[in-house]
Amino acid sequence: MTVPESQHRQQRQPPQRHRNIPTETIPTRIPLRVLLRVASVACGIQFGWALQLSLLTPYVQELGIPHAWSSIIWLCGPLSGFFVQPLAGHMSDRSTSKYGRRRPFIVVGCGSIILSVLLIGFAADIGGLLGDGEKKTRAIAVFVIGFWFLDMANNATQGPCRALLADLTGKDHRRTRVANAYFSLFMAVGNVLGYATGAYSSWYKIFPFTLNSSCDINCANLKAAFLLDVIFIMCTTYISVTAIHEQPITSVQDPLVEESSHEQEAFFWEMFGTFKYLPGPVWLILFVTSLTWIGWFPFILFDTDWMGREIYGGDPNGDLKYSDGVRMGAFGLMLNSVILGITSVFMENLCRKWGSGFIWGISNIIMFLCFLAMLVLSFVASKTDYGVDGVPPNGIVIAALVIFAILGMPLAVTYSVPYALISSRIESLGLGQGLSMGVLNVSIVLPQVVVSLGSGPWDSLFGGGNSPAFAIAAVAAFASGLVAILAIPRTRPTTEKSKIRQ
Incomplete structure (x- = not known):
């Protein structure tokens, strides 16, 4: 005897937890201009992604990594996307920081991105200081560390960014769509600006200090582009995290935390x-x-x-x-x-x-x-x-x-x-x-x-x-x-x- 499809669906459905969330935890209606400011952090993050996608595969070969192995460097991206992003989301769900659940993770994540791009941009300089000769072994090591750290930082930051927008819009589906549209818009703007920065060939003239014996013209252009990325991320992060004051969660037993983190736990x-x-x-x-x-x-x-x-x-x-x-x-x-x-x-x-x-x-x-x-x-x-x-x-x-x-x-x-x-x-x-x-x-x-x-x-x-x-x-x-x-x-x-x- 076959089981009706409706019973199949009931069996497949994971257990739901129904909780009465206190009234004060339900977000008030957030102005669209505030959502726009909060979503602006995506522009700075995507600016760095665009530089990474357009410039770093060529640069690893300029450092001396063979073309046959350059793709291995990118292995961290899918791995960190699978593990790091859900973990960051789960941790931010349960955060009891007085600054809010999401904003501390956004700030720390963007700070990690800044540290990563500085390691990548100055890899040749650091390798030179550590004694690199014709073979840039130390520069390659610094670059790989920075590259993998950048992938993890990017994935760890994007989850809390989207979660903050979801927190602010609540169950208002129209505003949720608007917030996601703002986020996508800033991602597109960041892409255009990042790729345009990577296409310019004379950054070393505007920032002459980037050119030295350890860092040739191509390296200097990359370094200057990432320095611009640092400034851009700092500006967009400040605009985003100062746009709203998150309501702190008092403890991990708070009903809002339990409801939002249940799905992440399992x-x-x-x-x-x-x-x-x-x-x-x-x-x-x-x-x-x-x-x-x-x-x-x-x-x-x-x-x-x-x-x-x-x-x-x-x-x-x-x-x-x-x-x-x-x-x-x-x-x-x-x-x-x-x-x-x-x-x-x-x-x-x-x-x-x-x-x-x-x-x-x-x-x-x-x-x-x-x-x-x-x-x-x-x-x-x-x-x-x-x-x-x-x-x-x-x-x-x-x-x-x-x-x-x-x-x-x-x-x-x-x-x-x-x-x-x-x-x-x-x-x-x-x-x-x-x-x-x-x-x-x-x-x-x-x-x-x-x-x-x-x-x-x-x-x-x-x-x-x-x-x-x-x-x-x-x-x-x-x-x-x-x-x-x-x-x-x-x-x-x-x-x-x-x-x-x-």
């Missing part, structure tokens, strides 16, 4: 235990998400390196052509962020008209075509005579920039549609939203770990360069696009539309 156990109850459609979404990120992560790791190597024909070891290519790649990523922001504005209407699964599949096919175009452009560039000056033709550079910009459209879909789909499907099972985001995060983190471990050695196996990793990315993007179009229903659950708005 987060990992519930998340892994949930997999055995997931129905086929949810597994399908997780599968497409994993394939999608196998496609994206090589681009995120090697986008500016591809521009410097394959398009400009440069060498990371002190070649000015390579540096010019990296800066042009950063400019392309700035265009990518602009297109991403514009596409996000129209995302809800597109999904409502065509269906989320269809839009996701088409965007992944576009991603496949862009990666294929990058492979073709790499081949064309390798067969083109750049002349005596070694400058690539304008047509090749413009084509590369167009590819970078177009990729902003599928990236906007990747940042929104999978979250809406998985949230609505798991919610219908009676599971919490935090749990659904944790389940989706597993399907994002695991492909990133695989790509971080395998893409560098895979590229080295086929003669170096980035084309082998991009070829795998293209295949994964094409496969995920087909599966999304053919297998994910175009009909939307009633809750999905509201999820996409958020």
Whole structure:
């Protein structure tokens, strides 16, 4: 005898705790200008992320780390995203600081980011002081420590930032959407400013003290960019944490703490235990998400390196052509962020008209075509005579920039549609939203770990360069696009539309 589906859902639903929260703990209506100020910290954080994504893969090779191993450096990102962010959220839930639950974590997190970028920017100088010669072994060690610490600090800071906005908006769903929109807006602004900073080649002239015997022009530009990041983070953090006075929690037995932290306490156990109850459609979404990120992560790791190597024909070891290519790649990523922001504005209407699964599949096919175009452009560039000056033709550079910009459209879909789909499907099972985001995060983190471990050695196996990793990315993007179009229903659950708005 079969058990009715309603009973299945009741069995799958984790135990709920109903508590009467005291009236004084319910947040009053916060003015929009205050939410805007609180969300501004995202701009400073994302400014540093943009510098990290555009400049650090090339820089690790300039320090002497082989291209085959440069991707290993990025392994901390997915690992810290999986462990550090939930842990920081859980600790901030239970914080009894007199300054509030979230603000101390935001301040400490931003301070850790500042320390990390200073370690990265001054790695060559510190290595020189410690006795580095031609081989910058000590500089590499300082850089790796700073890089991994930066990833952990970024992940530890973003969780409390979003949690503070959620605290301030309470159950007002409209203001929650507005707060998230402000946060996304500042992330986009930070991306544009960060990539624009990375694209500028004369920071060493504006900050001449950054140039010395241990730090050449490329190093000085990186150091100056991170010094600007330090100033920017300090300003946005101050604006954010002074915008509101958090109500301190008196003890961990406070009903508000118990309610908000219950989900975090059982987060990992519930998340892994949930997999055995997931129905086929949810597994399908997780599968497409994993394939999608196998496609994206090589681009995120090697986008500016591809521009410097394959398009400009440069060498990371002190070649000015390579540096010019990296800066042009950063400019392309700035265009990518602009297109991403514009596409996000129209995302809800597109999904409502065509269906989320269809839009996701088409965007992944576009991603496949862009990666294929990058492979073709790499081949064309390798067969083109750049002349005596070694400058690539304008047509090749413009084509590369167009590819970078177009990729902003599928990236906007990747940042929104999978979250809406998985949230609505798991919610219908009676599971919490935090749990659904944790389940989706597993399907994002695991492909990133695989790509971080395998893409560098895979590229080295086929003669170096980035084309082998991009070829795998293209295949994964094409496969995920087909599966999304053919297998994910175009009909939307009633809750999905509201999820996409958020």
